[in-house]
Amino acid sequence: MYQLTAEDRELQDRARRFVDDLFPYEEEAEANGGHLPADVAAAMRTRAKEEGLLATNISRDLGGGGCSMLQQVLVQEQVGRATNALAWMLSTPPQWWVPVATEHQRERWLRPTVAGEAGECYAITEEHAGSDVSAIEATARREGDEYVLDGVKWHVTSYNEATYAFFQGRLTDGPHAGDHAMFVVDLPSPGVRVVRTPAYSHTIAHHHPIVAFEQVRVPATHLVGEEGGGMTYAYEWFRFERFMVAARCLGATERLIDEATRFARERIVSGSPIIEFQLVQAMLADSATELFAGRSMLYEAARGVDEGRDRKVQHGQASMAKLFASETANRVADRAVQIFGGRGYMRENVAERFFRELRVERIWEGTSEIQRVIVAAQLAKRGIGAIA
Ligand SMILES: Cc1cc2nc3c(=O)[nH]c(=O)nc-3n(C[C@H](O)[C@H](O)[C@H](O)COP(=O)(O)OP(=O)(O)OC[C@H]3O[C@@H](n4cnc5c(N)ncnc54)[C@H](O)[C@@H]3O)c2cc1C
Structure with missing residues (x-):
């Protein structure tokens, strides 16, 4: 199906087996702030590296997997099948950085990130700048061979796990x-402090604190690319992440349909398995149909990247895939909770966890409204032929 090659399928199966082995730890993680037992986390990290599942998006010469976009999507789809972000350890380092990273930046941050020995976080969003990134107020002031960075950043995902942050400021x-402009800031660094770490709906080990950067001095060698390039890199990251969000959402969708179907076959109500009730059948059938549509769309869009399709077309299709997959996943999670009945409202149930966890997929990396704005803007400028 989906015209996958033998190599694609082998990689997909390897990632699937890896993620399957995380399922037994989900409930424990839910009760434990999203953490795996330390010995399990260490063993799985080693296995991920040995099995070539890390950094699929980075070229082989830098130590990555050198996978096609379609293959990256296949791996991240499996990542999405586990709750509590347990499979996020199959990380995708900042591939947008590779073409503009200096030799110093490659050796100091990129290679260790690809090897799983360092990790990044993104400090872009602010209290008054989210969807409209151009509204950020954080500043970067040049002083001799240094820049001085100031600003307060919101929702800095993985700050508690990261060894460095990408900070975006206005020159x-x-x-x-x-x-x-965008800068690399080592963590910890003088002048960088957590203002507070709010609780969010999901239970994952990666926190999203509000972080203040106060008179943070970095050498000019920490500038990413060129002055004035900050927005370009943020947009590159968004485009890539939209593919990955779509993939993870479809992985979650598959797991939810699988679990709900199994339950519906076994659960007897009024003397019949509930899968024999047509109202339950409709929920499962709609979910499977939307999964098939979402997957066909995402794989086609990913193939477009591999074939070097026009970048504006890629941009529009990434938005459509993210929009459709994230909204599908949320609809399917809602139906799955319904099929599980009272059990679906218990935190020990996979549908309950996904019901909370998937909500953010319609918000981060550009809200559903912003994806629609992007798609409509392409239509307005270039017509239907340009994106569909
Ligand atoms: C859990 C989590 C993790 C995150 N991680 C990171 C991170 O690591 N790094 C980082 O920099 N950011 C991160 N973010 C921020 C995230 O990208 C933003 O929350 C998102 O882009 C929306 O911005 P906002 O929250 O400011 O909402 P706003 O921009 O204030 O939007 C509010 C509402 O207005 C709507 N809206 C806005 N503009 C338009 C428009 N033009 N047309 C129609 N409707 C519109 C939105 O869709 C939304 O419904 C994270 C957010 C969350 C919740």
Whole structure:
């Protein structure tokens, strides 16, 4: 199916087996702030590396898997099948950085990240700048061979696990005054502090604190790419992540349908398995249909990247895939809770956990509304032929 090659299937199966082995730890993780037992986490990290499941999005010369976009999607789809973000350990380092990273940056941050020995987080969003990234107020001021960074960043995912942050700020002076620039900031660094760590709906080990950067001094060698390039890199990251979000959402959708179907076959109500009730059948049939549609769309969009399709087309299709997959996953989670009945409202139930966890997929990496705005803007500028 889906015209996958033998190599694609082998990679998909390897990732599937890896993620299957995390399922027994989900309930414990839910009760434990999203954490795996330390020995299990260490063993799985080693296994991920040995099985070539880390950094599928990075070229082999930098130590990554050198996978096609379709293959990256296949792996992240499996990642999405586990709750509590347990499979996030199959990380995808910042591939957008590779073409603009200096030799110093490659050796100091990129290679260790690809090897799983370092990890990044993104400090872009602010209290008054989320969907509209151009509204950020954080600043970057050049002083001799250094930049001085100031700003308060929100929802900094994985800050508690990261060894460095990408900080986006507005240049205060120079030829690019007012433009955005991105910097690498080692963690911890003087002047970087957690303001607070709010609780979120999901239970995962990666926190999303509000982080203040106060007079943080970094050498000019920490500038990513060029002054004024900040928005370009953020958009590259968004485009890539939209594929990965779509993939993880479809993995979650598959797991939910699988679990709900198994339950519906076994659960006897009024003398019949509930899968014989047509109202339950409709929920499962709609869910399976939407999974098939979402997967066909995502794989086609991923193939477009591999074939070098026009970047604007890629951009529009990434948005459509993210929009459709994230909304599908949320609908399917809602139906799965319904099929499980009272059990579906218990935290020990996979549908309950996904019901909470999947909600953010319609918000981060661009809300569903922003994806629609992107798709409609492409239509307005270039017509239907340009994106569909
Ligand atoms: C759990 C979590 C983790 C996150 N991790 C990170 C991270 O690691 N790094 C980071 O930098 N950011 C992160 N974010 C931020 C995330 O990307 C933003 O929350 C998201 O882009 C939306 O921005 P906002 O919350 O400011 O909402 P707003 O931009 O204030 O939007 C509010 C509402 O208005 C709607 N809206 C806005 N503009 C339009 C428009 N033009 N047309 C129609 N409707 C519109 C939105 O869709 C939304 O419904 C994270 C967020 C969450 C919740």
